[in-house]
Amino acid sequence: xxxxxxxxxxxxxxxxxxxxxxxxxxxxxxxxxxxxxxxxxxxxxxxxxxxxxxxxxxx
Numbered sequence: 001x002x003x004x005x006x007x008x009x010x011x012x013x014x015x016x017x018x019x020x021x022x023x024x025x026x027x028x029x030x031x032x033x034x035x036x037x038x039x040x041x042x043x044x045x046x047x048x049x050x051x052x053x054x055x056x057x058x059x
Contacts, residue, residue: 009034012054015045 009022022034036048049057
């Protein structure tokens with residue numbers, strides 16, 4: 001049986017557009033649940049949105 005690694009959810013900083021890997025917030029039988037980091041590691045901004053929502057984000 002082949003194993004496929006789980007890819008973490010990604011989050012985009014709304015200020016500088018840096019992408020961050022999510023932090024595991026919960027482990028379940030079906031995988032992990034992720035949450036955005038508390039702040040951007042580059043600029044310190046606290047608003048990070050899911051990567052899949054980024055094309056639809058309007059500031």
